[in-house]
Amino acid sequence: MTLKEIKEILKAEVICGEEHLDEEIKFAGGSDLMSDVLAFGKPGILLLTGLSNAQSVRTAIIIEAKAIVYVRGKRPDKEGIKLAMEKGIPILSTQYMMYKTCGLLYSQGLPGVS
Amino acid sequence: MGIENGLSQTFEITGNDFSKAGSISTTVKEILQEIGIDSSVIRRAAIASYEAEMNVVMYADKGQLILTVTPEKFTISVEDEGQGIENIELAMQEGYSTATEEMREMGFGAGMGLPNIKKNSDEFEIASIPGKGTSLKMTFNLDTKKEK
Numbered sequence: 639m640t641l642k643e644i645k646e647i648l649k650a651e652v653i654c655g656e657e658h659l660d661e662e663i664k665f666a667g668g669s670d671l672m673s674d675v676l677a678f679g680k681p682g683i684l685l686l687t688g689l690s691n692a693q694s695v696r697t698a699i700i701i702e703a704k705a706i707v708y709v710r711g712k713r714p715d716k717e718g719i720k721l722a723m724e725k726g727i728p729i730l731s732t733q734y735m736m737y738k739t740c741g742l743l744y745s746q747g748l749p750g751v752s
Numbered sequence: 753m754g755i756e757n758g759l760s761q762t763f764e765i766t767g768n769d770f771s772k773a774g775s776i777s778t779t780v781k782e783i784l785q786e787i788g789i790d791s792s793v794i795r796r797a798a799i800a801s802y803e804a805e806m807n808v809v810m811y812a813d814k815g816q817l818i819l820t821v822t823p824e825k826f827t828i829s830v831e832d833e834g835q836g837i838e839n840i841e842l843a844m845q846e847g848y849s850t851a852t853e854e855m856r857e858m859g860f861g862a863g864m865g866l867p868n869i870k871k872n873s874d875e876f877e878i879a880s881i882p883g884k885g886t887s888l889k890m891t892f893n894l895d896t897k898k899e900k
Contacts, residue, residue, distance in 0.1 A: 681791075
């Protein structure tokens with residue numbers, strides 16, 4: 639599934655990284671707890687989170703996430719956006735809550751991190 | 753960058769400075785990538801380093817992270833001046849946490865930090881003096897991969 643398809647499924651806004659929308663996403667994981675993300679995250683993961691501070695972007699960099707989707711309309715702060723742009727990590731924001739975001743992507747064939 | 757003669761670099765960590773928290777570990781990761789270390793080892797080191805750095809930011813007044821690389825292995829030592837840990841055995845248990853509400857809002861404080869650090873290191877040492885500070889030493893071997 640490409641990021642562009644994910645954007646359409648989630649009716650998401652692209653906050654940065656428009657140029658990466660053709661990239662393929664193979665699996666995803668969702669959590670607001672960065673320690674959990676650090677424990678389960680694998681390279682290439684699509685990170686779904688409601689935590690929108692700079693730590694979420696730093697965590698994504700550390701685990702080599704492919705992209706971040708912020709749920710329930712959250713947006714990262716300026717520091718977070720700057721970091722994501724520096725490291726080439728695309729950021730999307732959807733109005734859907736975590737459960738629905740996960741459900742929509744899963745039902746369209748995007749598996750969870752194994 | 754050659755590591756035949758080893759490399760050592762020290763970084764200062766400021767307690768309670770959440771805006772910078774994690775930046776040192778990102779730099780450490782970049783240094784290890786430049787050296788050409790196996791990406792799976794870098795990943796483990798970056799995760800362990802990040803958790804350790806967050807611990808200093810959350811719980812200590814200040815600290816230092818020292819990265820030392822030799823041809824066989826590299827170590828990340830994190831020493832801080834701060835409240836220290838009363839009961840290390842308890843702190844090593846998954847889910848045990850003394851985090852404040854503010855720390856939890858940052859996405860940390862789930863009681864996973866030290867267990868995550870141990871899990872991702874090849875060797876892990878911890879020592880603490882309550883009221884003084886805590887020191888961690890994480891070692892990563894370069895010749896053998898630890899299966900995860």
